[in-house]
Amino acid sequence: LPICPNGGTNCQMSTGDLFDRAVKLSHYIHSLSSEMFNEFDERFTPTRRFLPKSVISCHTSSLNTPEDKEQAQQIQHEDLLNLVMQVLRSWNDPLVHIVSEVQDFREAPDTILWKAVEIEEQTKRLLEGMEKIIGRIHPADSGNEVNSLWSGPPDVQQSDENSRLFAFYNLLHCLRRDSHKIDNYLKLLKCRLIHDSIC
Amino acid sequence: LNALSPPGKPEILKCRSYEKVTFTCWWKPGPDGGLPPTYRLLYTKENDQRVYECPDYQTSGPDSCFFDKDHTSFWILYHIYVNATNALGSNVSDIKSVDVIYIVQPHPPTNVSLKIEGHNDMLVKWLPPAMVDVHTGWLTLKYEVGVKEEKDQEWEAYSIDHQLKLKLFGLTPGGNYIVRVRCIPDSGLWSEWSDASYIQIPGGTKGTDL
Numbered sequence: 001l002p003i004c005p006n007g008g009t010n011c012q013m014s015t016g017d018l019f020d021r022a023v024k025l026s027h028y029i030h031s032l033s034s035e036m037f038n039e040f041d042e043r044f045t046p047t048r049r050f051l052p053k054s055v056i057s058c059h060t061s062s063l064n065t066p067e068d069k070e071q072a073q074q075i076q077h078e079d080l081l082n083l084v085m086q087v088l089r090s091w092n093d094p095l096v097h098i099v100s101e102v103q104d105f106r107e108a109p110d111t112i113l114w115k116a117v118e119i120e121e122q123t124k125r126l127l128e129g130m131e132k133i134i135g136r137i138h139p140a141d142s143g144n145e146v147n148s149l150w151s152g153p154p155d156v157q158q159s160d161e162n163s164r165l166f167a168f169y170n171l172l173h174c175l176r177r178d179s180h181k182i183d184n185y186l187k188l189l190k191c192r193l194i195h196d197s198i199c
Numbered sequence: 200l201n202a203l204s205p206p207g208k209p210e211i212l213k214c215r216s217y218e219k220v221t222f223t224c225w226w227k228p229g230p231d232g233g234l235p236p237t238y239r240l241l242y243t244k245e246n247d248q249r250v251y252e253c254p255d256y257q258t259s260g261p262d263s264c265f266f267d268k269d270h271t272s273f274w275i276l277y278h279i280y281v282n283a284t285n286a287l288g289s290n291v292s293d294i295k296s297v298d299v300i301y302i303v304q305p306h307p308p309t310n311v312s313l314k315i316e317g318h319n320d321m322l323v324k325w326l327p328p329a330m331v332d333v334h335t336g337w338l339t340l341k342y343e344v345g346v347k348e349e350k351d352q353e354w355e356a357y358s359i360d361h362q363l364k365l366k367l368f369g370l371t372p373g374g375n376y377i378v379r380v381r382c383i384p385d386s387g388l389w390s391e392w393s394d395a396s397y398i399q400i401p402g403g404t405k406g407t408d409l
Contacts, residue, residue: 027385034386057246067272069220069337177274180300180386184337187385191336199334199361 026183058174205288206236234285303387373403
């Protein structure tokens with residue numbers, strides 16, 4: 001058992017430390033997601049030009065997430081925490097799909113695969129951390145309903161390379177976006193709950 | 200009269216948000232075709248087929264459109280284009296797709312101050328750029344301090360997470376130093392460098408400047 005500062009053996013990490021770790025993880029996950037998206041975009045789309053205008057909405061777009069600073073500051077922190085959890089949980093299955101799908105793309109470099117695996121791993125850890133935080137802040141709330149917002153990969157012919165690439169492009173675009181939302185909301189929550197909004 | 204023609208194709212130069220609350224886009228007019236053209240910046244938003252027009256052509260100066268906070272949403276794509284029209288016809292720019300999250304470029308840090316501490320140590324301090332709210336966590340900035348002796352070519356760079364100061368140790372006695380600071384949001388673009396600040400470290404042997 002760990003030796004606690006005050007000699008006891010039942011010490012635990014402070015909520016502030018938990019938040020620090022969560023924010024570091026969310027920041028790391030978002031930068032990996034951005035790099036993976038950019039790398040895929042550079043390698044696979046120059047010839048195919050998936051125009052951003054053709055991006056279809058993300059599987060999480062039905063969640064009522066704040067879209068600007070004012071909305072994000074007005075929302076109750078319990079609701080914002082729950083939104084973070086819903087977005088996080090909604091990526092469990094898609095991340096498994098991303099890891100398996102990227103291995104099927106012939107020219108996909110190992111660096112994209114490595115990032116996909118790393119994001120899947122770190123997202124699980126972030127989810128565990130968030131469950132601890134919520135367990136501290138709202139013990140009653142720590143239900144872990146499973147979110148099945150994602151209806152699985154689009155129904156495209158395995159042989160239709162273009163459609164598969166576009167579906168994957170769209171998924172990475174959504175991952176980059178949602179990982180930034182999670183990162184941003186956690187930074188807001190940390191300032192609000194741990195530093196009384198004076199970060 | 201035959202020298203007159205519809206206006207040339209305008210080009211959207213860039214879009215920037217300085218504080219992750221509002222944003223501005225600038226465009227470059229094409230040739231005017233000999234007749235005074237009018238310009239309209241139009242845009243659609245992700246999953247919304249309606250066409251909107253620029254809410255404010257004034258605030259950010261000529262050939263620009265300012266989106267105030269009521270017209271700025273994050274995590275959605277704006278598809279922006281400019282339409283130039285004169286009496287003989289019109290021309291449209293290419294579409295520029297923008298997610299405001301990724302065009303945040305703050306102004307440089309402010310109030311950079313240098314102070315000698317001990318014999319040849321220096322404390323560098325600064326403040327976040329104006330108009331940027333770093334207290335609520337909506338925008339998180341990291342900083343980079345550039346330091347060099349005046350006689351040197353290369354800058355030494357120090358990355359700073361969120362603090363607003365840096366202490367430098369063991370500087371050259373008698374050395375003339377230049378310091379500058381810049382910042383970057385958690386996802387976005389580096390600011391420009393702050394103005395350079397100058398300081399001389401005490402000490403050093405007399406006549407070393409020959």
